[in-house]
Amino acid sequence: MTTTRTASADADPTTELPASARRRAGRSPADPRPVVGWLFIAPNLLGVLAFTFIPLVSVILLSFTHWDLVSGFGGIEFVGIDNFVAVVKDPSFWNGLWLTILYAGVAVPLTLAVGLALALALNRDLPGRGLLRAAFFVPYIVNIVAIGMTWQMLLDPSAGLVNQFLGTLGMQDLPQWFASSRWALPALILVTVWAQAGYANLIYLSALQDAPAQLYEAAQIDGAGRWRTFRTITWPSLLPTTIFLLVTLFVGISQTFGMIALITNGGPGDSTTTLSFYMYQTSFQFYRFGYASAVGLVTFLGIFAVMLVMWRAQRGRSLNG
């Protein structure tokens, strides 16, 4: 890179000068016209403005209003921070928050652990390794409706395959899964981990392939055991990947919506009404748009805060943060 730089600098002495001097010297024929750049990003920028930026500003404004869809635009009423006060006092919000923490707090580490274990095993020389790797990834690319319908029947309390199996093991008091408020969230976690582990596995596998080979050789020569090699070389070298997965899985899983809407509809009772489903309920089942916007913003800010903490934890611990 540096060599090509000097070569082009020889050919074009203006690149050696500071930017202000270059501007005075006039546009070099090797510089693009400044307006062309704007033309290039214009289609994308306009679309992002229209479909992301304006809605974002709107949702912030809406969160300070009281509005249900039925009363039309005339019915929009500015209420200051009332919605946010109401959010804090809303037991359904706290229930949703607790369920989201519980759900993501269990599902994310489990997904990471399963993905890492699979990746370590699949990183070996195995018969039919390519096919094996593909197999564990398949659930991740299947649409959530197909997955949800299948698992709903597999976890049927009386006739489902899972309970049939548990029954033959002689288990009494079989879990009622999606039919009971006690087991609905664990069932959701089970399906989530099954569906997401393939993704964590894939990312870990590609990170393992970049692992420092000389260090492993050195460890082997030093006679380090398998566990020590993992703890002192593999795990530290995977740390940035782990943090990355932690963040993306947390953001993705805390927004899980499809499975809840499809299988439990937030229930039984409100045992699976996580924040993201509660937000959907308040907006599209109760049409309380102002309040729903406030719930959404608080949720997003919460997720964002957790994300920042995770990134900072990485910066403290690894060199390439």
Added chain:
Amino acid sequence: MADTTTGTAARPTTAASAGYAARQAQQKRRRRRSRWAWGLPMWLLAVLFLLPFAWMISTSLKPDADAFLVPMQWIPEDARWENYTEVLFGETSILPSFLNSILVAVMRVLGELATATLAGYAFAKLPFRGRNKVFIAYLATSLIPAQLLLVPRFVYFQQLGLYDTLWALILPGMFTVLGTFLMRQYFVSQPDEFAEAARLDGAGEFRIFSRIYLPSAMPMISALAILTFVWSWNDYETPLVFLSDPEKFTLPLGLTSFVDETGAMAPGLSMAAAVLSILPILLVFLVFQRRFVHAMTESALK
């Protein structure tokens, strides 16, 4: 087994090299044994992992009454292919939603590729005033979850007459921040010299982009296309909010038409439909597996 090693290695003529060959053969044997010692459990685990899909296929070929037989019958006595013909050509055919899904996915891919390659290239290779500020705004926007934007989008789409049309799914998907990022990352890694040389030769900026840089970006472009196609194909939340007319449903919504209001479903039909909904994605995955994996890791690590 030992024969194969003597065949490949130099012929053992002295005692020392014979010992070496024997050692090597032993090592190879051990390696092969450990290959299967790990391989067999992993294959069993993979089968267990994919068991829900086996159940799905098995149930799709059964009459509804047999879906929950105890014990489970993995191979149906006589396969009921009528489930598939019913799902494809019957009263609640999934074919229209199939076509809608294809239409939405293709439009989204084409639109995204067009806008993201242009913008990504500009962010990487065309300096203009305010570029960094716009880019930082993009970075910030990328963190906003689509969920948060559903309410305002819903309101706007109703006002613009886009509610309950496929455009409500297509339009936001054509202008993505993630696609722009991926393309920018790619173009940044390409040398500037081609563009500088072409400019001195008097080539226009669009020509430089489309003739020099775009063709070399094909791997990244196809990766982005595959990712977008899969996301679009599997999207459930957006159509649930923006569509109400069953004729406009995309596939994930169409699948739910086999579930009645009480949540009970016709197992045979719904599983046949589910199998059909997975096939195209599975095909894309198996054909483009290398590209696909590349796309996933690329979007993750950048």
